Amino acid sequence: VELVESGGGLVQAGGSLRLSCAVSGGTISTYNKAWFLQAAGKEHQFVAGVTWTGTITYADSVSGRFIISSDNAKNTVFLEMSGLKSEDTGDYYCAAGAPRAKYSISDSSGYNFWGRGTQVTVSS
Numbered sequence: 001v002e003l004v005e006s007g008g009g010l011v012q013a014g015g016s017l018r019l020s021c022a023v024s025g026g027t028i029s030t031y032n033k034a035w036f037l038q039a040a041g042k043e044h045q046f047v048a049g050v051t052w053t054g055t056i057t058y059a060d061s062v063s064g065r066f067i068i069s070s071d072n073a074k075n076t077v078f079l080e081m082s083g084l085k086s087e088d089t090g091d092y093y094c095a096a097g098a099p100r101a102k103y104s105i106s107d108s109s110g111y112n113f114w115g116r117g118t119q120v121t122v123s124s
Contacts, residue, residue: 001026001113003094008118015084015122021077021094021115029072031096031113032105035079038117039090046106047092048079057105061087084122091117 007019019035034049048058048068056068067080077094095111103110 001096003096003113003115005092005094005115005118008092008120010121010123011084013085013122013124016080016082017084017120019079019081019092019094019118019120021079023075023077023094023096023113026075026096026113027072028070028075028077028096030098032099032110033068033070033077034095034105034111035068035077036093036095036108037088037090038093039087042090044093044108046108049105050077051105052099055105059106081120084120086122086124089120089122091119093117 002024004022032051035047036044037047038044046059050056050068065083070077094115096113097111
């Protein structure tokens with residue numbers, strides 16, 4: 001299974017970006033999917049996730065500003081980001097994995113497949 005992110009870039013604070021994650025070699029409708037942020041010198045931070053049944057969860061820091069969605073026909077996951085802040089800066093990774101009861105949607109250990117990331121820089 002391969003995940004390829006796109007859509008990152010440089011944006012001013014308050015601006016918007018749309019990230020995409022194209023998945024090949026697997027069917028996303030059967031996976032949990034999520035976006036994680038890795039800021040410089042930090043661990044992966046959960047941003048948003050959607051279970052294979054469609055339940056959506058957001059980190060408190062992005063709730064009301066970001067929207068995660070998936071298009072099963074296109075096997076693609078999206079992250080619509082608005083009201084961007086400097087603290088949103090970092091590398092955004094798409095993750096997917098078969099649902100397992102021992103892991104919550106926000107636990108990075110629960111994902112088998114990861115993309116290489118796309119960089120987002122928010123200037124203030």
